[in-house]
Amino acid sequence: MAFQRAGTRYFAVLLLLAALGAVAWRAVRIEADFSAFLPPSTTPEQRLLVTQLREGLVARLMLVALHGGDEKALARASRALAARLDRDPAFDYAANGAIGQFAAQREVLMRYRYDLSPAMSPERFSASALRAALEDDLAQMASPAGVLVRDTLPRDPTGEFLATLRLLEPASAPARRQGVWFSADGTRAFLIAQTRAAGFDSEGQAAAMARVRAVLAEVAPQVQATLSGPGVFAAESRRLIRADAQRLGALSTFAIVLLLVFVYRSPLAVALVLVPTAFGLLVGVLVVQAAFGTVHAITLGFAATLVGESVDYPSYVLLNTLPGETARRAARRVGRTLLLAVLTTVASALALTLSSFTGLAQLGVLTMVGVVVAGLASHRLIPWLLGERVLDFPRLRVPVSAALANAWWPRIASLVAIAAAGAGLVATHPGWWETDLANISPVPVAMRAQDASLRREMDAPELNVFLASRGATEAAALAAAEAMLPALERWQGEGVFRSFDSPARYLPSPATQAARLHALPDAATLAANLREALKGLAFRPDAFEPFLREAAAARDAPLLTRAAYAGTPLGTKLDAQVLSLDGQWLVLTSLGGVTDVDRVRAALAALPGANTQLIDLKRISADMLDGFRREALRQASLGALLIFVLLVVGLRSLRRAARVSAPTGAALLLTVGLLVAAGQRIGVFHLVALLLVLGVGLNYALFYERPPADEAERERTRLALALCSTSTLITFSCLSLSATPVLHAIGATVAIGAVLSLVLAVLWARPR
Amino acid sequence: MRRAGLAILLLVAGIARAAPVFDLARLMELLAASPSGEVPYVEKKFSALLSEPVVSSGTLSYRRPDVVEKNMQAPRQESLRIAGGEITVTRNGTQKRMALSGEPLLAAFAASLRGVLSGNAALLDEYYRLALGGTEGDWKLEMTPIDEQIARYVEKIVVSGSGGRVRSIEVREAGGDRSVLTVG
Numbered sequence: 001m002a003f004q005r006a007g008t009r010y011f012a013v014l015l016l017l018a019a020l021g022a023v024a025w026r027a028v029r030i031e032a033d034f035s036a037f038l039p040p041s042t043t044p045e046q047r048l049l050v051t052q053l054r055e056g057l058v059a060r061l062m063l064v065a066l067h068g069g070d071e072k073a074l075a076r077a078s079r080a081l082a083a084r085l086d087r088d089p090a091f092d093y094a095a096n097g098a099i100g101q102f103a104a105q106r107e108v109l110m111r112y113r114y115d116l117s118p119a120m121s122p123e124r125f126s127a128s129a130l131r132a133a134l135e136d137d138l139a140q141m142a143s144p145a146g147v148l149v150r151d152t153l154p155r156d157p158t159g160e161f162l163a164t165l166r167l168l169e170p171a172s173a174p175a176r177r178q179g180v181w182f183s184a185d186g187t188r189a190f191l192i193a194q195t196r197a198a199g200f201d202s203e204g205q206a207a208a209m210a211r212v213r214a215v216l217a218e219v220a221p222q223v224q225a226t227l228s229g230p231g232v233f234a235a236e237s238r239r240l241i242r243a244d245a246q247r248l249g250a251l252s253t254f255a256i257v258l259l260l261v262f263v264y265r266s267p268l269a270v271a272l273v274l275v276p277t278a279f280g281l282l283v284g285v286l287v288v289q290a291a292f293g294t295v296h297a298i299t300l301g302f303a304a305t306l307v308g309e310s311v312d313y314p315s316y317v318l319l320n321t322l323p324g325e326t327a328r329r330a331a332r333r334v335g336r337t338l339l340l341a342v343l344t345t346v347a348s349a350l351a352l353t354l355s356s357f358t359g360l361a362q363l364g365v366l367t368m369v370g371v372v373v374a375g376l377a378s379h380r381l382i383p384w385l386l387g388e389r390v391l392d393f394p395r396l397r398v399p400v401s402a403a404l405a406n407a408w409w410p411r412i413a414s415l416v417a418i419a420a421a422g423a424g425l426v427a428t429h430p431g432w433w434e435t436d437l438a439n440i441s442p443v444p445v446a447m448r449a450q451d452a453s454l455r456r457e458m459d460a461p462e463l464n465v466f467l468a469s470r471g472a473t474e475a476a477a478l479a480a481a482e483a484m485l486p487a488l489e490r491w492q493g494e495g496v497f498r499s500f501d502s503p504a505r506y507l508p509s510p511a512t513q514a515a516r517l518h519a520l521p522d523a524a525t526l527a528a529n530l531r532e533a534l535k536g537l538a539f540r541p542d543a544f545e546p547f548l549r550e551a552a553a554a555r556d557a558p559l560l561t562r563a564a565y566a567g568t569p570l571g572t573k574l575d576a577q578v579l580s581l582d583g584q585w586l587v588l589t590s591l592g593g594v595t596d597v598d599r600v601r602a603a604l605a606a607l608p609g610a611n612t613q614l615i616d617l618k619r620i621s622a623d624m625l626d627g628f629r630r631e632a633l634r635q636a637s638l639g640a641l642l643i644f645v646l647l648v649v650g651l652r653s654l655r656r657a658a659r660v661s662a663p664t665g666a667a668l669l670l671t672v673g674l675l676v677a678a679g680q681r682i683g684v685f686h687l688v689a690l691l692l693v694l695g696v697g698l699n700y701a702l703f704y705e706r707p708p709a710d711e712a713e714r715e716r717t718r719l720a721l722a723l724c725s726t727s728t729l730i731t732f733s734c735l736s737l738s739a740t741p742v743l744h745a746i747g748a749t750v751a752i753g754a755v756l757s758l759v760l761a762v763l764w765a766r767p768r
Numbered sequence: 769m770r771r772a773g774l775a776i777l778l779l780v781a782g783i784a785r786a787a788p789v790f791d792l793a794r795l796m797e798l799l800a801a802s803p804s805g806e807v808p809y810v811e812k813k814f815s816a817l818l819s820e821p822v823v824s825s826g827t828l829s830y831r832r833p834d835v836v837e838k839n840m841q842a843p844r845q846e847s848l849r850i851a852g853g854e855i856t857v858t859r860n861g862t863q864k865r866m867a868l869s870g871e872p873l874l875a876a877f878a879a880s881l882r883g884v885l886s887g888n889a890a891l892l893d894e895y896y897r898l899a900l901g902g903t904e905g906d907w908k909l910e911m912t913p914i915d916e917q918i919a920r921y922v923e924k925i926v927v928s929g930s931g932g933r934v935r936s937i938e939v940r941e942a943g944g945d946r947s948v949l950t951v952g
Contacts, residue, residue, distance in 0.1 A: 079917075099871070100917070139846065139859060142813050142824060144877045145866075147921040147941050154817060176870035179917060543817040 009385050013275065020282040028285055031294040048468070048581065048615065057576040058463050059199025059230045060092075063454050064191040064212060065183075068224040074189040075178030077220035082180075084215045085193055090208045092194040093569040097173065097181035099148075105568035109168075110152065110161050112560040114551065115508060117160035118167060120516040124158060125526055125551075130533035133158045138537065155546045167505055168570075174458045183457050188226075190458050194572055195231055202238040205231035228451040236447060237740065238297065244738040252734035256311065256727050263723050264318075264393045272382050273314045279381075280310045280374030284366040292362055299362040303370075308731045308750065309345060309695050310374030312724040313338060316703060317378050319720040322712070324390055328383035335379055337706050340650040342375035344643045344702075345695040351639035352691060356631065363688065371695075398718040411763055418666045421673025432676040433629055434683030435622040444739045465497070465597060467589040467604070469504075469612040474562075474578065477585035479509035480611040484589065487610075491603055498593030503577045506570050513559045523552040588615075625683075632687055639691075640665075643698065660705050663760035664697035670760075671753040680745070689746040693753030696728055700758050705765040721758065728754040790904045792889060798904070800887030802932030804831045807951050809838075815945040828951065830885045836878070850878045876918045880911060880925050884934060896925070905930050 066074050066081070078096045085094035086101075095101060114120060123129055137157055140146050152161055174181035174190050181190040193212065197204025209227050216225050260270045281303055288295050316338060321330040331338075345367065352364025425432070467484060471477030482504040492500060508516070521529065527548055534541060562578065565571035577588040589612075594600060601614050647657035668690055672682060680686070700721055708714040732754065735747025806829035812821040826840040840846040847858045855874055857864045868875040876895045883892035892898055895918070896911035908928045913919045923940045937949045 098917070100920075138822065139844070141815065141817075142811070142822065142947070143848070143857060144855075144874060145857075145871075147945075148873065150815075150921075150941065150943060150945065176867075178875075179870065179872040182869075538818045538820055538822050540817060540819040 006385070006387055006389060009387070013381070013385060017275075017278055017282070020279070020286070024282050024285055024289075028289045029294045030297050030300065048586070051579075051581075055198045055576070057194070057573060060195045060197070062193040062195055062205075062208065062212070062227060062229045062231055063451070063458065063460070064193060065226040065228075065454055065457075066189040066191070066216070066220075066223050067187060067226065069220070069222060071177055071182070071186050073220065074182070074223060075180050077216065077223040078180045078189040078191055080219035081212070081216055082191055084219060085191075085212065088211060088215070090196055090204075090211045092196055092572040094191055094193040095569065096189070096191045097176050098179050102569055105565070105570055108560075108564050108568060108570075109164050109506075110155070112554075112564065113156060113160040113164055114517055114520060114554045115513040115560040116164040116167075116506065117516070119160065119163045120519045122519045122521070124519065125521050125529060127529040127532035130158070130529055131537075134533055134537055134539065138539070154544055155550055157544055157547055170499065170501075174460075181458070188457070192458075192460075194569065197231065199230040200234050201231075202234040206235035206239070209235055226450070226454070228447075228454050233447065233451070237444070240444065241740050241743065242297075244740050244743055248734045248738055248743070252731045255730045255734070259723070259727055259730065263396060263719075264391075266391060266393050269318060269391055269393055272385065273311065273318070275381065275385075276314050276374040276377035277307055277310045279377045280370035280372075281307070283373045284368075284370035287369045288362050288366050291365055292358070296359050296362055299359060299366060303366060308692065308728050309699070310371055311727060312696070312699060313341070313374055313378035314382055315723050316341070316699075316720050317382060318391065319395075319723065320713075320716050321391065322716075323392075323395070326383070326388060326390055327386045331379050331383045334703075334706075336650070337702050338375060338379055340646065341699040341702050342371050343646050343650070344698045345371045347642040347646060348639050348691045348694045350642065351632075351635035352688070354635050357628070357684070360684070360688065395716065396719055397715065398722045414666070414760060414763055418670055421670050425669070425673055425676060428676065432680075432682055433625070434681040435625055436618070444741065446739075463590045463592060464617045465591045465594045465600065466615040466617070467591065467612050468615050469587045469589065471585050471587075471611065474580075474585045475510050477578070477587045478504055478507060479511060481587035481589055482509050482512060484607075484610065484612055487603070487607055488589070491600070495595070496599050496603060497591045497595070500589055500591050501573075501577075502589040503574055503587055504589075507560065507562060507565075507574060507578070510559050517555055517559075520551050520555050522555070523548065526551055628684065632684070636687070636691070640694075643694075647698075656705065659765050660698065660701040663701050663764045664694060664757055666764075667697050667753055667756040667760050668693060670756050671749060674752055675749060683745070685742050685745040686749050689749035690753065692746075692750050693757060696724070696750075696754055697757030697761070700725065701761040701765045704761045721761075725754055725758045790907070792898060792900050794904070795900060795907060795909065796887040796889045798887070798932035799884060799934075800932075802887075805829065809949055809951050811947060811949040813945070813947045816943070817945075828949075833886060834882050836881045836885060850881065872915060872917055873921060876913060876915070876922070880927075881937075884909070884927050884937075887932075902928075 064081070066077050069077065079098060082094045082096040082098070082101065085091045088094075093102065100106075109116060134157055136159075137149075137153060140149055141153070149162070156162075175184055176182060177186055177189075182188065183190065193208075195205060195208045197208055199205070209232060212225060212227060216223060257270060260273055261267075264270055264273075285295055285300070285303075288299065316334055317327060317331050320334050321327055349364045349367035349371070352360050353368065355361050355364065467481075469477055469480035469484060471480050481502055485502060485504060488500045488502065491497065520526070530544060530548065531541075534544075562571070562574050565574055577590070579586050579588070591600065597614070597616050597619070604610065604612065604614055644657060644661055647660055648654055651657050651660065671690065671693060672686075675682065675686065703717055703721060706717065708717060729751055732747045732750035735743050736751055738744050738747060806827050808825070809828045810823065810825045812823050814821045824840050825842050826838065829837045829839070831837075834851065836850045838848045840848075847856075849856045849858075850868075853868050855866050855868060855878060857866075866874060868878055879891050879895045882888065889898075892911060895915070896913055899910040899912075901908045901910070906928075907930070908926060911925045911927070913922050913924070919942065921942055923942050926938045926940070927934060927936070928938075929935045934951055936951065938946060940946045
């Protein structure tokens with residue numbers, strides 16, 4: 001046999017590992033779109049929410065605050081940065097509040113002023129109305145602000161362009177200094193940049209952020225920038241998760257190796273313990289890649305949970321060897337228990353696999369494949385590798401006070417604690433479920449606080465409430481949105497909300513545009529009216545030739561369409577807020593600073609025949625999480641049932657199955673109780689962590705409950721459990737140090753859960 | 769010897785005091801020394817859009833340190849008041865207030881009036897490149913906007929006067945239009 005020599009076997013395994021590693025390195029495509037961890041969307045509203053979260057205007061908005069200079073320097077930096085970013089392919093546009101920005105857009109508004117101006121009426125172009133307008137123009141020319149309108153005056157004496165501009169002015173905007181947006185105290189200049197990359201495209205967002213910093217370093221090296229916004233969150237949280245996972249991963253790996261060295265005092269044993277985990281991870285990742293086409297970055301991050309469990313398997317085998325006994329015999333002895341440990345974890349991961357979150361499904365597959373491979377490797381590969389070789393290591397003694405284990409009061413105390421946790425959870429249900437999608441985001445709290453304060457300073461309200469106006473065609477949807485305008489203005493005046501942004505204002509329905517153009521008199525009439533109006537005024541008779549020419553042309557020109565705005569900020573807005581979804585058209589009007597959603601809902605309901613619906617993103621996201629929770633619980637119950645059946649079959653005893661599952665179930669309950677008592681809300685990441693607690697907890701109980709042949713075997717089991725629980729505790733305590741909410745949630749949950757599982761297993765699962 | 773030297777020195781210093789060089793610093797000194805007050809003005813607006821210049825008149829007043837008021841009385845009542853960080857325009861009985869900080873053009877306009885009337889060179893330097901010509905009795909101060917945002921609209925402002933008294937303010941717009949305000 002070629003594998004008769006141990007060296008050949010080690011070499012073959014190393015070669016296989018290297019080959020798998022190389023294949024994984026080449027084949028695995030890592031994807032970072034965080035929405036794989038968003039709940040699946042089923043209703044049109046939910047699809048709309050996900051679209052908005054991923055690609056919507058708000059999701060692609062980057063807030064830039066410049067600081068570290070005096071007012072003039074900051075204003076100069078703001079102008080230079082805006083000019084450069086506006087041309088940059090990574091951005092749709094960059095706004096800094098300066099008048100005269102976006103010349104192309106101003107030209108569109110100017111060209112289509114007679115389609116756009118809400119002041120249009122036939123009387124507006126009568127001789128007397130023109131006379132009043134011209135007198136006003138004359139006064140305007142003499143004022144210091146007159147130079148601003150001087151250029152457009154010959155084209156637009158009636159001021160339709162200015163009326164249009166006024167309409168588009170945001171209800172709230174930052175204060176201006178030096179003509180650009182500034183914080184109230186003048187220490188920070190603000191810009192808003194619209195990225196091309198979707199909000200969840202963390203790599204594209206990171207590139208856009210780097211672009212801002214690079215350009216700023218060129219145009220104003222002494223000025224610093226603070227960046228914020230959903231895209232920045234996506235990029236930053238990815239960076240933080242990666243950095244934390246690497247740092248904490250390295251830390252816990254080091255600690256675990258140290259622990260293994262302390263327990264085994266044999267380099268070979270330590271290396272062997274790591275082999276099944278390595279195989280499990282590599283094969284698992286490759287299977288996920290094959291099944292899903294990509295591997296999500298966060299799935300990889302969660303692989304730590306897999307390591308946490310699979311690293312225990314070889315120890316359950318190795319630490320069970322008697323002095324002078326081969327691993328093969330020990331493996332045969334614990335084989336059945338190990339098989340149950342693996343199968344119960346597979347059952348719990350099955351629940352994840354069925355999840356409609358792509359990210360969770362990936363994690364489920366990774367876990368299932370990983371533990372099966374790691375289990376097989378522990379049970380078969382390690383004994384095969386060692387062959388007849390006997391591993392020699394000192395059997396450390398784990399002192400457990402028999403008095404304590406047999407005492408009655410810890411059991412009573414644990415029962416009381418569990419009853420209290422259960423009662424507390426039932427009493428406060430469902431308050432402790434996470435209902436805000438924003439809170440399951442991986443963004444550190446400090447970053448979100450900074451964003452909130454920046455938004456407050458910029459007077460940029462959070463946009464959570466939209467009105468969706470529907471229609472079979474774009475024109476019909478626009479008309480429906482337009483019909484809302486009077487009501488919107490009234491409600492704004494009544495303080496129902498602070499601001500609204502309706503696309504119908506800058507893209508009126510074709511009918512409205514036609515009606516406005518119809519208000520323009522024919523060329524001859526307009527010329528006569530103008531002549532009449534100019535009588536006795538100081539204007540030259542031919543001063544308004546451009547006006548006559550353009551008004552005549554406008555009457556016959558094609559109507560304003562979305563295409564006219566292509567490449568301008570308003571074009572970007574229209575593309576995001578006028579959309580075709582499920583065969584109908586939707587026009588989204590965003591409402592800012594809504595104090596009472598129910599009031600908007602009531603006001604909308606009271607409006608007869610409005611083809612417009614309220615869309616409350618917060619409510620939809622809560623509904624989505626609610627749906628997810630029900631799905632997760634259903635799957636978890638199925639998983640739990642499956643696990644119990646496995647235990648009954650595997651242990652061939654209902655009583656033993658109950659003895660094994662009771663401590664774990666109790667530990668889960670107690671863990672949730674402790675987390676909720678500490679003020680945490682239970683979200684999707686906690687559920688993932690609880691599934692892992694279920695996995696390791698059952699392992700502890702299974703091994704502890706195994707009837708030992710003698711006191712020496714009980715001693716060995718105790719050592720194995722001590723090692724396994726300590727390594728789990730180390731791994732996940734490290735993870736809980738992370739500032740990233742996801743990693744912290746998983747770390748803290750598993751660390752608490754593992755300790756509780758062990759304690760309860762020792763107290764309850766003691767074989768009789 | 770030493771006493772004689774000192775005498776010559778004092779003499780030279782005295783001459784220097786009696787006939788100072790006429791430069792920007794000196795002009796600002798003169799302007800700063802002139803009292804607050806109110807003077808009548810006539811303003812003519814020349815524009816390619818107009819067949820004849822539009823003439824308006826009223827009073828221009830200045831109160832230290834920074835309040836400038838222009839009250840037009842003909843052909844209609846209209847007032848413009850710059851005070852603190854605001855400019856207030858009253859026309860047809862309606863008041864419109866604008867923050868200077870928000871609009872660089874208005875800020876530059878206010879700075880030109882306040883800077884000249886109070887003799888504040890630092891304020892003028894912030895917005896304009898200054899060129900002074902003429903003599904103390906008949907000087908001309910040309911102010912060219914530094915910021916291109918302002919230069920897009922205003923080519924230059926030319927102020928002329930005699931001693932601490934401003935005689936006329938001419939604003940030349942980038943498009944060729946101009947207005948000439950004459951005091952007195």
